[in-house]
Amino acid sequence: MLKIFYGDMKESIYNTASYFKYDYEDDWIVDPFVKEMIYDVDKSVVLDSGVIDSPVLGKIPPTGLSGGVKTLILVKFEKDKIFNASTCGDNCAKWFLKIAEKEDRTINLHHLMDFGKEGFDILILNTNQIVHTKMELVSIAGEFV
């Protein structure tokens, strides 16, 4: 399940782009799930572990990916760490839910990310409540951002 703590959180890694720069591994980039995420969010194609074909920037290294995709990759592979997911736009929301489908993940948000109108299970750690709809989520999480 996806678990979210809203607002400032001491143990959360705030600057995810900087963390990614020195932490990512070649294997992560060529993982089929990651390739799909990169294609969906950045519209870019992974050529190999060190080269990605971006329609805007040309051939770029993994550090040239968008801030959102970098954070998604970290959340997928660094299971025990908590990252600031406010570096991600709404177009990353479905990927957080997919990553957390089989294994629990905790992320930190400083804004209200749009996870869709309904049909999700998210545990809001601030109040220990599980929400399933946007209305429930906004009503609870909005108090903390």
Place this chain on the structure above:
Amino acid sequence: MKGKHRVIVSTKRLKYDFEIRRNITIIQGDSATGKTTLVDMIREAVNNPSGAAVDLVCDKKCFVLDGTLWKEQLAAVSDSIVFIDEGNEFIKTIEFSKFIQNTDNYYVIVTRESLPALPYSVEEIYGIKTSGKYGRLEQKFNEFYRIYGADIYKGSINPDIVVTEDSNSGYQFFKNICDDAHLRCESLNGKSNIFQYLNSHGNENTLVIVDGAAFGSEMHRVTELISEKKGIAIYLPESFEWLVLLSGIVRNSMLNSILESPSDFIESKEYFSWERFFTAVLIDMTKDSYLAYKKKNLNSAYLTDTVKKAILEKMNYINLN
């Protein structure tokens, strides 16, 4: 700094062209729309002026601020447009807010977080969109778009309850109007209480009146909340004082020019938000007259039928009778 400033930054592949018109501009939106790329291009152009493949055209100096030494860097920057990418925690601090109040720069900040310590306008929150290719090169052309449009509501609004963030003259004005029309009117004593109020009330027919000039930090959570509730409308004039000036009851030869292009008159170092500027203008233009304006207590001249009618007429779509 005052005025509007156009920024054009380009490479072989990419071009951004936009105008900055207030001291604080926020950029947010989906991932991979080019926010960080924009800041990187500005940084490259500024750091390598003679050898960069990035062209930067602007009538003001541009600068990218980041890292823990932000204060030291900023102390050396004036009369410039300062860009700050996401990942810089200092933007949330009171220290940053206080520091930039005393500078004459404009700030462009990439963040999805709300920054309650900064009084930014709902009108200066932008996303970036690609609007096609530019020129004969395969250059993608990017521009800003307003995330919160100026005309969200098209139908007429007939509320049963009016709530204001203001507790001073603005509230006193709307309370008087509501009393006449037998409507309920409440002051919430500050913008941060709006979300809690709406969250704890049902789908009542409510009009929320806030100062658009400084409501930027609250806008996202409030609009997310009201998108799930029926019967709630939010009205965002720059400020109550702006509405009074717009109504035409104050006569001054400069007023039309000011209202037409406020940024040409508002020195950012003197006025942290436009709301403060419009208050100062209204006080100045009405002093020693029967309309002498005070923020704390509303002059009874503003509650005469003629003045009330003139102000209400400027509130498009809203019916408080």
